[in-house]
Amino acid sequence: MPSALENLLAHSRQTVALSQVSMLISWDQETQMPPAGATIRAEQSAALARVLQERRADPRIGEWIDAIDLAALTDVERCNVEEARRIHEHAVRIPADLAGELAHAASRGQQIWGEARKRNDFAMFAPALKHMIALRRDYAARLARAGMSAYDALLDDYEPDTTAAEIEPLLESLRPALTALRERIAGKPRGPKLMGRFDRREQFGLSRRIAKLIGYDFGAGRLDLAVHPFSSGSPCDARITTRTDDADPFGAIYSTIHEVGHALYTQGQADPFLLSAEYSSMGVHESQSRFWENQIGRSRAFTGVLFGMMKESFGDFGIADADTFYAAVNRVETGFIRTEADEVHYNLHILLRFELERDLFAGRLEVEDLEEAWNERFERDFGRKVTNVSDGILQDVHWSEGYFGYFPTYSLGNIYSACLDKAMRADMPDREAMIASGETAPILEWLRERIHRKGRLYPPAELIERATGEPISPQPLIDYLNDKFGALYGL
């Protein structure tokens, strides 16, 4: 007869396999599904979400866990049991109907968001958003433990073991540093903007070559086009998407590098079905994507390599040399779009969303007033008026899918990635020369060893501290930005 641990692991393994199926049909929805499929995909997603919810709430899980002698387990085994317990305790609070409704609303909401964004019409999206927020409020109320805010309950899904109150000072400490840096840069001569048209098919081919160069395994993944780039999947099948724009090849390139960063983490998991091998938190996940995108992808060394690849792909595109190209990649400019933001502005975009999300779930803000609230605060933080709602509140897919509490993990990711970068530079003094020669495998291996293969063995902050030898802090990010942009702009 199998032991309680064996029963628990076998059950969990199948649940993980089913959750991979759930990710796969979302990927299909974004990349392959014909238009009419939308009418049934929402029901398919909902049916699978219900199944997952029921499985995770299965009372046998509690019985198996009670029968396990935790003291007799290895660290990895104990981690699997603790994760199974956490997921189970979460699931018993959420009825399968609510899980199904959330999945249904996410699938439909995303479709409506896509349409509304195309038509530049927030009112078209508002009812779906209102419905999603109502479902998420219900969801949060069921999850919140005593004294926990609704927002913290949501945050817990993405960044366990932390609260908005802990995150806020970390993130807010970036604001004065970033605005001061922006002030110092203002008026200084900047790198040029890319001009002209860049063949989209060639952008896609170049994206593939870059992904390969930095270690993405196409034998265990694939690259497709999607409206909103994302990565999803599991170690043996970690898929990524990008998007192309005639006028802006950097969109395709840096979206690709960002998603490759996520996928390298996934491809590096120690096991495809063990909970202990899964990613530590969304903040840590974003630390991987942002690290490859910024600390590597936007470095002087890497942009030197990229400049050569761009010339091979597009011929002369009006940039004279690698230094000018580096300045073009890192051109600082106040723009409307988060995903296109430079490193100086990026976290200010997140702070705005973080603020609005907390207001929505504290009952201080309703959907009716959201567009105005966005536009007001955007002007306050960025000094520009939003005239196009697709460049304003309709720019991100996240809320349409019910991802509230997700945005701050991007800034946590930036903070973590700078911590990792500082430690890696100390370990690898010749890193820039290595990158310049097109060699990034040792960088990947450094991350594999310290982050990817560790899975969920430690809470996010501990994982980063073990990897870097120092407690997490926003200072490495502030130093990195001041150093980089100080040098670039001669401050």
Place this chain on the structure above:
Amino acid sequence: MPSALENLLAHSRQTVALSQVSMLISWDQETQMPPAGATIRAEQSAALARVLQERRADPRIGEWIDAIDLAALTDVERCNVEEARRIHEHAVRIPADLAGELAHAASRGQQIWGEARKRNDFAMFAPALKHMIALRRDYAARLARAGMSAYDALLDDYEPDTTAAEIEPLLESLRPALTALRERIAGKPRGPKLMGRFDRREQFGLSRRIAKLIGYDFGAGRLDLAVHPFSSGSPCDARITTRTDDADPFGAIYSTIHEVGHALYTQGQADPFLLSAEYSSMGVHESQSRFWENQIGRSRAFTGVLFGMMKESFGDFGIADADTFYAAVNRVETGFIRTEADEVHYNLHILLRFELERDLFAGRLEVEDLEEAWNERFERDFGRKVTNVSDGILQDVHWSEGYFGYFPTYSLGNIYSACLDKAMRADMPDREAMIASGETAPILEWLRERIHRKGRLYPPAELIERATGEPISPQPLIDYLNDKFGALYGL
């Protein structure tokens, strides 16, 4: 409180949605999945198969059905309840573990078959096949009611309400007619073989245009490449695949038309989630694919249209006129490959497989002797020695996935399609002129009304009889073949 009927329908609706997910991940495996994904896909498929099996065996289904007053239902409602009962009674006999193992073995088996076929090595595939047959024997033993053979139990999954003993005389009655026709044709001058190379990308584009021409809705489907062409999905998302071969554009074209025939049936279902709206049987499904492939696609009228499209795609390809092209499309030749067989030989390929399958499940034949048995019987039926196992027993994917009892439904489909063709010609005397002008919508509508929208309301034989006004019989097929090839070969 919802009624028992409402509960049953809601539960069934979700099960259907999950079975659509299961089809989707199989489609993905064949068309999109990166190689390493194979290692986890089998577990994902198995997990989903278990879930489906458990849902279908849910004891509440029996309780709901018992509480329903069948006499008070509409025909459609009663059909849904009866279908739910049939599926439930089937499911309670199959443990979820066995369902999971079968799905796992199918996913793995297909991968191994693909490798073995590539390497032309039956021994490489034999263990997987042996394992699958053992699982299917167990499965059949659990399903077989008193006095039912194992093979009939398998057949029941594809062609309900019939037995091998009923099918055998139908199919065997074709053998003397087909061999006599083959004899009469032998030695007569045949249409030419296509020569030269045909650009594969252009073949794919042409396949798309043909699919569109005969009514396939790309808004509710898509066409991709796969090793073994297939169709799968649901009314709003019915996907098809084809394959291309430099030397043989007919492969791509007629695989596409065949799969479109299936997909038109699916796209024409009255409802995406009701059991009553699903296809009547695999024989009826094949009647749709074979009808479009042969009675329409290989007709003089349609090949006239196709000849023009081929010239547009490939320029002059060495065929002088539409009559010669018609003869080329319908060139009769003894070949090894079922899917490439002409209409005279096709059912002889099926008869061989039907015979071997029954022997395997009657315990008269084991996997060890299968390759030899195949080769022996092939030489007996076709007069040619199999020298290449990939052109012999390794040519079909079906057995690797555990589809035993499926092959005879192809010949049933041919018989049904000829019955439908006879009735349609009587209803539509100007059909050939219509096809020649590129108009096929009334043909589709004739099938939609009589077959597609009827779903599962009647057993297969009754459905065909209602559509045609005559009981099913092999005679229309024999007459059709004698007429067509008699005229073509001047017999």
